[in-house]
Amino acid sequence: MKGLLLRLSALDADAATAVRVIAHFEALLGGATLDTTALARTTAGLAECAAGVALSDGRGARFGPDGAALPGEPEAVSGSVALGPSGRVWLERPGRPGPFDELILEWMAIAARMLSGGFLRPPAPAAPAAPRTPDVADPALVELVLAERESDHDRARALRRLGLAPELPLRMVAVRGDPAVDPGLDAVALLGRAGLEAVVRVTRTGPWGTVLVQPPAGATDSPATALRAAVADPRRGPDVVRDAARRLRVGVGGLVPAPAARDSWAQARTALRFAVAGTPREAVADHDALGPVALLADIPAERLGALPEARQLDTLAAQPNGCLTIAALAAFCRTGSLRQAAAELHLHHSSVAARLAHVEAALGWRLRDPEHRFRAQLALYARQLAAVPA
Template sequence: MKGLLLRLSALDADAATAVRVIAHFEALLGSGALDATSLARSTAGLAECAAGLELPDGRRARFGPGGAALPAEPKVVSQDAELGPSGRVWLERPGPPGPFDDLILEWMAIAARTLCGSPAPPRMPHASLTPRTPGSREVADPALMEVVLSERESDHDRARALRLLGLAPELPLRMVAVRGDPAVDAGLDAVALLGRATLDAVVRVTRTGPWGTVLVQPPDGAADSPAAALRAAVADPLRGAVADPLRGPDVPRDAARRLRVGVGGLAPGLAAQDSWRQACTALRFAVAGSPREAVVDHDALGPVALLADIPAERLGALPEARQLDALATQPNGCLTIAALAAFCRTGSLRQAAAELHLHHSSVAARLAHVEAALGWRLRDPEHRFQAQLALYARRLAAAEVNRALKSSP
């Protein structure tokens, strides 16, 4: 947990605080010595305001942020959470609620239910207590997300899981797949990315297998794709400037931008698995680096998405894909491939150079190298189309992506 917190702190302060809150209560629950006094005292210290609880069996506890016991009856309750017909937990914060008070209360309630001996609800940080509000982003329970995405579950169970996540089963949604550095928890990458994105939607994020799994439900079923906002989040210069604690402070700027994101199409709430499959397909077309390449929208792929139905082995065996692989292994080969991709996408030498932050003569030299190696004339639309297909084939054949696909829901 300490290593994950270090990584997340470097990426997004709010996400790191959320994980610290969760880690605090998980440590309490796993200590074997949880009681009403320790729960109320530790929560008050964590929230930096008075906190209290009243259990259905009559036990009460109330403490100030400094650890001093307070009279049982609270003065002013800023927020509370019910524990059933005769119990509750609460915070007493002067002024407006803190940004993580809902999260703290949800986990305090989970711990209090454990004290009562009653089964706690699934662990999902304040998803069930938070109203469905556009712009809210919550860390979700992976088990609930798996139910939402499962084809084996009934519509009733999927609808219940959506409601427990704070979502509306009757409204459409989109799934987003996030893949970052394989050495780092993909859920943390997804939390950091979504914490930076500006989405007018209810967002739930977790990790499912090797994926960062994101559910986005726009208000009133709006069809707008979150792809543009996610590209802006990937392009955030703060992310590129972060030193990677897993590799030391001298990692090049571009090495920090390892995220790839696939955005699924809009689907009915009870058919989220359809959007998830599209998101995973879109992710196979994504390449870390340029935000335009790193975030792929399945809707924008159109008929190109059908290439993903071709077995990866056949795509990787294409001579042009192998030649591009060989070019990529040469000095600065990855930049050569990036120049080719940018030119194929824009059709303009200067636009490609601007996107890559290179001089146009540098891009021209790299494209000339590609033309000499593969026999293409990239100003010819037919040859440029062949180059784009070869680039797609190389991406879809990537071994790491396809290994991850086999373990996806």
């Protein structure tokens, strides 16, 4: 992280500051102790203004930037994030909020939620939990759960140490984002915003943010909808953070027995290949929703990229504003409606119509024809999968 900060400082001071904020909370969450005092005091020092936290169970703290505890209630709050019905975190900056206050508050809220019990209703583990915080997982334990040749007994023991119930099903989620940011951090921030009704454990596995999601007994709904809402969440602070979020891609695996988490992890990584950074609808791909389309991922990437239609789409994408043309085509294929596609892309419908007419002229398609629209969707899938190999 130190090396990354040095490189970013030479390129973009805002980027370096954003990563420094994330690094601060990553270190805090990974520390041996985390309580309201440490959270409020260190945040105040980071933000250079008074900061406070109040949990719904009555625990709380308020500190000034000099590290001194502050009594009583805050006089002027410059920014806050609610935590359930009665809790909150806040900053007390004189004058206008700082450019990174929203980012600081978002991460402060994630830490506070962990203090108040994490991501809701964790089952009591059969053995003492190994992670140092309620929601940040020990990567060695996650690797054991996902390993190919471990025994069911060893997997069950690792699941219990992660605070998960081996007898309940779970699903895996894979997260990829800005290459300049640790994917584990992207995953923690995303799941913090999603607030799933599930036990959630997050770590990093290779280039992926790796998430284990275990819903309550009997719950089967996919978290894809909540994750799309979290991707769309406007509370992202300065432009550098919003730009990083636009590059976020998420793959959701199917619900499987906990000892078979490896199967869901393979599905999550397959779904991730179908995810396209940009709009929340495309940025989160659900393996269950893909259905038979997921089988396209079994075709070698070079064969998919060699399809004439995929090459033609590459040519269109390379033209001025070509990315918008491809986005318009994808939105129209998905919705079947010019106006819905325009609303999703925040464009005027006449602009989308002009881009679709350009696609039709270049590829000889009639996109109002279901057969041609099906061919266009397959070409989009082929191009995406060729660009994101397994």
